[in-house]
Amino acid sequence: MKTSDLIKQSNHNLFRNKARTILTILAIFIGSFAICTTTAIQTGVNSFIDSQVASFGGEGFIQAYGKTETDTSQAIQDMQIGRPKKYNDGNTNEMGQPAITEEQIEQFRNIPGIIKDTVLVGRFGTVTYVQSTKNNERFTTQLNQMTTKTVHYDMVAGTNIDNNTDEYQVLLPNDLWVESLGYGSSEEAIGQKLDFVWSDPVTAELKHFPATIVGVQAPSVLNSAAVLINTPLNDALYAENVKYLPATEKGKVFTVAAEYDYEKYSADEIKKAISDIGLEGMTVADIIGQIKGFFDAITTIFTAFGFIALIAASIGIVNTLLMSVQERTREIGLMKTFGMSKIKIFFSFALEATLLGFWGAIAGLTVSFLLCTGVDNVAHTSDGFLKAFPTMHLAEFSPAVFIPVVLTIMAIAFIAGVLPATKASKKNPIDALRYE
């Protein structure tokens, strides 16, 4: 028998006893649905995180802190449980990280691979309020700084800030800002001024730093809702902030950041060099790795449940096929009488099992796809739970992911079919024909 005929016949045989076949497929469907859904969500979330990673600071971004006595994770844990930390002459921050010296900043700047004009020194300017030049509303906000070399923000409109210009520039974190500042659309806000105002703590004089709105970001889970400003604006604000501080306090820095030439240098090489000057480097991948690892662990558990469901379903396949072999004993005998080989008989039943797996997998995939797409659409409506993240898709169904899933389920079904198929192939034609 030709392979194409064999497949057709197996599929035809499959639907002879429709109720039984559909129930078996249903069992496979449950496993397939679970696996497809968790895998798709994992892919969706991971690709969202990946797209957010770029917004957090590109491939070459690296941040450095003073080395703590205890390791970083211990420090975070200590902070969470509220362990009191010893005072260290004002030279450590609330995380227990020591201040970075001017010498270390200079050494950091000169590490081979660090791109000098991207270096950001952690002297963060603050602002009393920002004021819209459109509706004159005032808002308080945190300010953020970022390197710009390999950073690709998820932008709704406009462009990224430029740190190497004299103009004061600002990037709004989301649409809510656009609305609150009185603009009808993100596009309308581009090119407009946002006034950064510092109230002098001694003279109460208001100092104005009007900055150009260059872009609006898509909402991101990784950058807080902080307004992103360019280096000239930050430096101008910081100079006002620390105007009355003594010189020793003015220069206190706890973090430096930069981009390195990631095409030529590995993250480990740069981290090693940073370690050599008494600092500790952390790349975006290090930070994201922790988030992803946690999420992967959860989805892996769900996928494992899916596989358990599949194993239960494969027992259903064995049962269905054993019944089918029993029912079709005469037919098997007849086909053997007509010269059909053992191996072909085996494959006709094994194929039937594989097809059960195939249809179950496809059904699971289809329902999973429809459901996830539906939920995703609902989640992005005006009061859905993902409305703040227009670029995030709950689940992503890429062929690279679901083809292996379908093939795996088919392989499991095939293995389940081996026992009944062997039984069928071993039947003696005479016994099979005599079977009542």
Next chain:
Amino acid sequence: MEKIIEAKNLTKIYGKKSNKFTALKDIDLSIYKGESVAIVGKSGSGKSTLMHLLALLDKPTKGTVYIDGNDASKLKNRDLNKLRNERFGFVFQQFFMNSNDTVLENVLLPLKIAKKGRKERNRLAKDALKVVDLEAKEENKAINLSGGQKQRVCIARAVVNDPQIIFADEPTGNLDSATGDKITDLLFDLNKNKGVTLIIVTHDEDLAKLCGRIIRVSDGQIISDQTVRKDSHQKASERLEKEAARVKKANREK
């Protein structure tokens, strides 16, 4: 005459030790090309077992079956399957059809197994249905046919691969005498006009008498092997010719 099947010392024992049952004892037998042979015996005499061994559906405990002088036990499984598929046709008392498939599907099953293409197998199956005068029923489901029609479909299925030997196991056993006669006519027509060797297992003496040779089996042994007198053979031919004339006439009237 040319020997097509030869059996030597054929013995078949079922079961082991205390349950041992000897179905056939040292059978020697030659069947010649173009013969029509009836294997007659009571139930349990071993006649079906003998047919199964001759048709290479089962392996003897002892002894050898030769097909065209070649030892069948030395054939590889693949060649054995091919031999059955290409050179043998089978008709059974219980029909053995896939009742939910169409008549055409049932008839072309041996061709499907032989890896024939769709067009060719459809053509051959339609030709075979014409032989049994059932071409109008090709799209019907097998389950909806009468007993006689079913057996005619089975004959079409047996001849679709243009076999040299047809094995028929009680072909009229489940049919009334009128329909049975029609089936018999079809089988003998193939024997007479196409030179197909016919091996019929039956306990029906009337059917046996139509054959050119009657082999009687009892308790696993051949008790007689006789060539039938010509006149009874003649009768069958006459009846056949009458029937052929009737079919022709019917066809003309269509």
